[in-house]
Amino acid sequence: MSADYVPLQGYETLSVEDMKARAEKVYATLLKRRTIRDFSDKAVPRDIIETCIKAAGTAPSGANHQPWHFVAISDPDTKRKIRIAAEAEEAEFYGGKAPDEWLDALAPLGTDASKPFLETAPWLVAVFAQRKGGEKTGQSKKNYYITESVGLATGMFITALHSAGLGTLTHTPAPMGFLRDICERPKDEKPFVLMVVGYPADTAQVPKHALIKKSLDEISTFKT
Numbered sequence: 332m333s334a335d336y337v338p339l340q341g342y343e344t345l346s347v348e349d350m351k352a353r354a355e356k357v358y359a360t361l362l363k364r365r366t367i368r369d370f371s372d373k374a375v376p377r378d379i380i381e382t383c384i385k386a387a388g389t390a391p392s393g394a395n396h397q398p399w400h401f402v403a404i405s406d407p408d409t410k411r412k413i414r415i416a417a418e419a420e421e422a423e424f425y426g427g428k429a430p431d432e433w434l435d436a437l438a439p440l441g442t443d444a445s446k447p448f449l450e451t452a453p454w455l456v457a458v459f460a461q462r463k464g465g466e467k468t469g470q471s472k473k474n475y476y477i478t479e480s481v482g483l484a485t486g487m488f489i490t491a492l493h494s495a496g497l498g499t500l501t502h503t504p505a506p507m508g509f510l511r512d513i514c515e516r517p518k519d520e521k522p523f524v525l526m527v528v529g530y531p532a533d534t535a536q537v538p539k540h541a542l543i544k545k546s547l548d549e550i551s552t553f554k555t
């Protein structure tokens with residue numbers, strides 16, 4: 332290989348039994364994740380959010396350009412600004428802009444334009460996708476597979492938050508351009524999702540609809 336390589340470090344060889352047990356444990360943990368829309372206002376220490384962002388930052392990415400940026404917000408004024416802007420967009424969305432098919436798909440979730448959790452939850456984390464960047468900060472090379480990379484990082488972020496005992500909502504008020512302005516991010520960054528993070532409220536409920544997950548047979552094909 333012409334590139335500069337070093338020996339793999341940190342790889343742990345497990346017995347097949349241990350592998351099975353670990354895979355089952357991860358599955359059992361992820362089975363319990365549910366999107367939360369009723370949050371407690373109980374504070375969550377900043378360092379937990381920082382560690383979960385670092386976990387997200389380990390994700391694979393096109394050419395290792397790591398085309399993501401996470402803006403973590405606990406400041407009440409900024410959260411209020413985000414709520415006002417998001418509710419304005421969502422009022423238009425639910426008030427006629429969204430096609431009927433989309434509204435029908437959302438009906439089982441019971442969501443509407445009201446987003447009180449944007450102020451109640453202790454943390455909002457806006458995830459941005461960077462059109463330009465590079466393996467080092469400050470570069471302005473073309474990024475590759477941006478959506479795939481940021482999607483993977485966001486999935487790992489949710490997994491880390493859930494594993495740390497936190498509830499999340501993946502929120503995508505459409506359109507999300509206001510997030511770039513409020514978070515003061517550059518024009519070549521695109522808002523990807525707004526993660527709402529905190530403890531579920533004691534009274535939190537989830538839609539039955541979210542419990543229906545496709546079976547292994549439905550989501551996979553094995554050719555052996």
Ligand SMILES: Cc1cc2nc3c(=O)[nH]c(=O)nc-3n(C[C@H](O)[C@H](O)[C@H](O)COP(=O)(O)O)c2cc1C
Binds near residue numbers: 365367442501524
């Ligand atoms: C890309 C994406 C965007 C989403 N946007 C919203 C949203 O704007 N508002 C909302 O209430 N839920 C949103 N959700 C949450 C989904 O409704 C939820 O994941 C789905 O109903 C399954 O429920 P579960 O996460 O509990 O398994 C979004 C999820 C994803 C992956």
